[in-house]
Amino acid sequence: MSDPRVFLAPDEHNAPLTRLLAPLFPRYRVLRALAGEPAHLRAPYRNLILSHDKRLLFLRNQKCACTQTTQFLYAYGNGGQTYAGNVHRANKGLYPARYHWETIKPVLESHSAFLFTFVRDPVARAVSAFRNFFLDQDNIARHKHLGPMQAHGFSAENSPERNFDVFLDYVAHTLAVDPVRCDTHWRLQVDNIALADLSFDLIGRVESFEADIARVFAAIGRPDFPPESLLKQRHNRSRPSDFAATPAQKARIATIFASDYEAFGY
Template identity: 30%
Template structure:
């Protein structure tokens, strides 16, 4: 991001108590002028699903369509790559985010970005190759991964950063914080807030076709929790993500 954009954003978003290191990250916000909505993207918490859903909803008037999740994401605006006018307009948008149970989010990050090894497009990237548990889609591999997080690897990649550390503003400043576990209902609330048909959120009861078509994208982490977690691993994840559990009201028991 150009330094002038960062300075511009400090001026435009002053008084909103934003976290500029996150706001100025190109992948942190997906904004849709047609909907007047700004989505604080949290990796491994329905990020692709929600962004694609909103991109298609906002593009209906123009007849635009998308061939991939990547195309849908590129169609959104971001404070890190937009003009002055668009940035000023964003101040009046509805700001929301979607979070996920930390147990499932950590396991999903492992299964999608680390465990696949050479089989995964993303896991072949250098920053994932060096992560313990790479290429080991087993409980033992997951244990190595969690031990890595506990040794300081928590900050290695945003896919497993604590969700509180990915927010662009304090939780109480969002107009809505939804949960991946109740995504259709929470997105229906959002659509009502922006005067759109809440029935459209029923589409989120199943994976988006563009996302489902990506190999290994959907990990099914929730259904695999008992297979990968031990009581010791639960305790480590509970400690590392204590703020997420407390802030978003998730139960500390994994069972």
């Protein structure tokens, strides 16, 4: 099912370009390999990151401290130094599935690494995604959603409150059209982390991030990591803003993301 008023992630796994380039480039080789996995697991599998020593396996859940956590994993494998650019493209001292699925797959299947992820209050996550894409305009994928959002009533002339209403309409519409190919920044968290299919050692919360990331490293015998100097660093933070969801918008979010509220106890 398709609808021009929503943007869905393209299915590149069996595309002609993927088949052509798979023998030459790891990114396309991984896409080709994931074509053999169930459709609802392809995005979660591609969001896995394995630490350099293969003891930690992290599943990125967008808008849930995934940049901060990936930076810590990068620093863990690179002498305590964080990555200067987009850490989600880093490929040194860790194994991102987008390049190394063949390395991660046996680790995942054997559960030989500590598997963890983070979740977040759905209101805070929805507000964060809206701000990132449509207030701060910082996300590189914003242009893919701008036309469909305008079709739903988005306009620079609107107040942020009105545009957030439009955003929630757009999110609900996209999830109704295709919950699997919905943008992962507002896809259901239960689907982002494949909750029904994976057995996590820890599902941490953004609201208790420092305590939970300490539990992750303590579980592999590294209670000294991350050091205080790393914990003080903040990556991919939204710009200061007084924008907040109204009570009516919070009620709408509770409906749209009911599965997340039920699964994670928010």
